[in-house]
Amino acid sequence: MDSDAKKTALRMIPYGIYVLTSESRDGRVAAATVNWVTQTAFAPPLVVVGVKADSGAHAIIKESRVFALNMLGKDHKAQAFTFFKSLERDGNSIGGEPFRRGSLGAPILTNAPAFVECQVVDIIEKGDHSIVIGEVKDAGVAVQPTGRADDAILAMRDLGEKVFYGG
Amino acid sequence: MDSDAKKTALRMIPYGIYVLTSESRDGRVAAATVNWVTQTAFAPPLVVVGVKADSGAHAIIKESRVFALNMLGKDHKAQAFTFFKSLERDGNSIGGEPFRRGSLGAPILTNAPAFVECQVVDIIEKGDHSIVIGEVKDAGVAVQPTGRADDAILAMRDLGEKVFYGG
Numbered sequence: 001m002d003s004d005a006k007k008t009a010l011r012m013i014p015y016g017i018y019v020l021t022s023e024s025r026d027g028r029v030a031a032a033t034v035n036w037v038t039q040t041a042f043a044p045p046l047v048v049v050g051v052k053a054d055s056g057a058h059a060i061i062k063e064s065r066v067f068a069l070n071m072l073g074k075d076h077k078a079q080a081f082t083f084f085k086s087l088e089r090d091g092n093s094i095g096g097e098p099f100r101r102g103s104l105g106a107p108i109l110t111n112a113p114a115f116v117e118c119q120v121v122d123i124i125e126k127g128d129h130s131i132v133i134g135e136v137k138d139a140g141v142a143v144q145p146t147g148r149a150d151d152a153i154l155a156m157r158d159l160g161e162k163v164f165y166g167g
Numbered sequence: 168m169d170s171d172a173k174k175t176a177l178r179m180i181p182y183g184i185y186v187l188t189s190e191s192r193d194g195r196v197a198a199a200t201v202n203w204v205t206q207t208a209f210a211p212p213l214v215v216v217g218v219k220a221d222s223g224a225h226a227i228i229k230e231s232r233v234f235a236l237n238m239l240g241k242d243h244k245a246q247a248f249t250f251f252k253s254l255e256r257d258g259n260s261i262g263g264e265p266f267r268r269g270s271l272g273a274p275i276l277t278n279a280p281a282f283v284e285c286q287v288v289d290i291i292e293k294g295d296h297s298i299v300i301g302e303v304k305d306a307g308v309a310v311q312p313t314g315r316a317d318d319a320i321l322a323m324r325d326l327g328e329k330v331f332y333g334g
Contacts, residue, residue: 005281005307006212008281009238010214012312012317012319013205015205016181036206040215040294040297041295050215116173122293126208133291139169139177140169140176149178153179
């Protein structure tokens with residue numbers, strides 16, 4: 001396989017930017033910027049997230065079996081970079097972002113324009129990232145998109161001309 | 168769960184447009200427009216595709232254990248609509264699009280700007296679409312993107328103001 005071709009072809013996949021959140025039984029909170037996300041079914045509504053196998057978010061989600069995907073808005077570039085690194089909760093905020101408990105117990109970032117909260121259906125541990133399959137059990141929209149919904153989310157390309165996570 | 172919120176939040180996930188192809192042992196070819204695609208690992212390079220459980224592509228991939236994702240270019244809107252319906256091969260073309268055999272045996276659309284060819288690692292059959300996990304074994308780029316790779320692919324939003332598959 002031509003590794004340049006593999007990189008270019010895989011980087012053609014467009015991505016939005018999300019903060020993946022979860023809370024452990026003992027109150028540790030993970031909040032991690034992710035982009036490897038897709039819906040995979042309507043009924044039940046399923047999403048798949050690629051989660052770094054050695055990350056704090058992976059460990060906490062594996063225990064809690066619950067996570068939220070917090071969609072970032074076009075003006076949330078700073079938050080995307082904040083949650084590239086691993087942070088610890090400070091009361092009911094993390095990385096300066098306040099959160100509340102969702103109906104399943106996952107942290108919902110108050111400033112995110114929308115979220116889905118998911119029950120883990122399965123975690124397929126293959127490779128350097130695991131495939132986390134979640135069933136959407138709750139959702140909220142704090143800022144209704146004015147145009148197309150998929151134009152309202154912060155996109156990978158918005159983070160910088162040379163910024164990619166994939167390939 | 169508020170079903171409108173679920174729909175809007177899930178429709179914030181941006182998607183590219185791909186033609187998913189596979190060939191059965193007895194020479195039947197499936198070519199289906201899909202958008203539920205994400206990479207999920209670097210090593211090994213994995214992708215996930217949500218594939219309609221009752222589709223011809225699903226049946227053929229389940230048998231062949233091999234598929235290709237053919238990325239569509241910005242000028243391939245007509246091809247996206249062509250492969251929304253199920254078609255049959257006509258020699259070495261389908262829906263008017265010529266194809267060649269990839270190194271694993273999957274049909275590679277000659278006019279697609281790029282492709283990845285994958286070995287099926289697992290098929291998680293949950294819901295109205297299955298989660299097909301593929302390891303990228305080959306890739307090709309026929310048309311090198313001039314700017315960002317993720318700007319070169321046909322996007323869901325390019326198909327029309329009201330066109331969504333998700334939510």
